[in-house]
Amino acid sequence: MLAYGYRKFGGPAVFETLDQPDLKPAASQVVLTTLAVNLNDEDRIERLGINATTPLPMIPGHDVVGRVSQIGAAVTDLPVGTIVAAHTEHTYAEQVCVDADSTVAVPDNLTPTQAVSLITPGITAYKAVRYFADIQPDQTVIVKGAGGGVGELVVQLAKRLGAKVIAVARQSHADELMALGISQFVAYDHQDPAHVLADSGDVVINVSLNGVDGKADLAMAKFDATIASVAKHLPATSKSIRFRSIHATNAISDQAALQMLFKLLSTEQLQTHVGYELPFNLAGFIHGHQLLDQPHDGRIVVKK
CATH class of the missing domain: 3.90.180.10 (Medium-chain alcohol dehydrogenases, catalytic domain)
Structure with missing residues (x-):
């Protein structure tokens, strides 16, 4: 072969x-x-x-x-x-x-x-939402890196769980993300998300490249928020933050994640x-x- x-x-x-x-x-x-x-x-x-x-x-x-x-x-x-x-x-x-x-x-x-x-972006997004961030209905969830393959799926899965979703991405992704029914869009190349969304998020999920700018994640999070990030650590903070570093885990199997993702995709509940x-x-x-x-x-x- x-x-x-x-x-x-x-x-x-x-x-x-x-x-x-x-x-x-x-x-x-x-x-x-x-x-x-x-x-x-x-x-x-x-x-x-x-x-x-x-x-x-x-x-x-x-x-x-x-x-x-x-x-x-x-x-x-x-x-x-x-x-x-x-x-x-x-x-x-x-x-x-x-x-x-x-x-x-x-x-x-x-x-x-x-x-x-x-497969990879879906498994990552599903575990980020269901395991690492453990999103609950009516929480305000800020998704950083929402314009990427993982981020767009995180947005959709968080919305399915009943969260109010705020997307942070480049301005060029505004239309596609607004079409997913998000509550608010912040273009990081036009505004400072840390200022616009200060102390706003019950949950902050950072799936941007290398989990860049943990200081902004902390600024956007409420005092007792959860931050789930592909970064390995956060800067020091006085906030009472639950930090979860997103990594490969068998707490939810890849097979279970894919089965659910395929079901959602095949029934047009996911894009x-x-x-x-x-x-x-x-x-x-x-x-x-x-x-x-x-x-x-x-x-x-x-x-x-």
């Missing part, structure tokens, strides 16, 4: 086609014939070699939708031909081998592109924004990583 990866770290041009042996499943595994892959910022960070533990050569990728093509001897409830999604590793390949119990069936009315675009659909070949993956390296609008999906 063909896979797409790199033997050295660097820019998108490090990608090459890697000829790999066909995969064989262990007893509890299945092999997927890949239909679509979602590209994430984590893939870019790995490619740049920022994480010293990234092995070489590397076949990157964490989100896949594929058709079950082989099943292990112990797999009895996942027929060949079933289209499933998985959050796993090494998905930039024509075949992906995964544990059968880590897969989630894709509803018939969702395309592989729609489903795969929801996902795919900005780019690229061909499943070397040029497509290089182009996808060129987009990851610059500001872009919407999810980047490589598909067959």
Whole structure:
């Protein structure tokens, strides 16, 4: 089979086609014939070699939708031909081998592109809202980074829980976020959110890149608020803040999160924004990583 990866770290041009042996499943595994892959910022960070533990050569990728093509001897409830999604590793390949119990069936009315675009950002958003922030009805929730893929989903999920949602993003995202029914929009490139929203939030969720500007999060939070952020810590404060650093957790399983997200998406109770659909070949993956390296609008999906 063909896979797409790199033997050295660097820019998108490090990608090459890697000829790999066909995969064989262990007893509890299945092999997927890949239909679509979602590209994430984590893939870019790995490619740049920022994480010293990234092995070489590397076949990157964490989100896949594929058709079950082989099943292990112990797999009895996942027929060949079933289209499933998985959050796993090494998905930039024509075949992906995964544990059968880590897969989630894709509803018939969702395309592989729609489903795969929801995997990493959806799991992150769902756990941020339901576990880390633990949003309750009627709370005022400020979402920082609301214009990004995770942020738009956080906005929608928080609204479904009955929260009053205030979105903080670049002005260019105003129309799309207002269309989601938010209570207020603050453009950080036109106003200072820390001033406009001072002491306003019962919950502040920061899913902007690296959880930037924790001081602003503190300024926007009420005295006894919850702050959930992708940052690892907050600056010192006299406020009585419950701080939760958003990270990978099994407190809610990826499968449970995806099942709910697919249900909401398939019944039009949730929207996902795919900005780019690229061909499943070397040029497509290089182009996808060129987009990851610059500001872009919407999810980047490589598909067959």
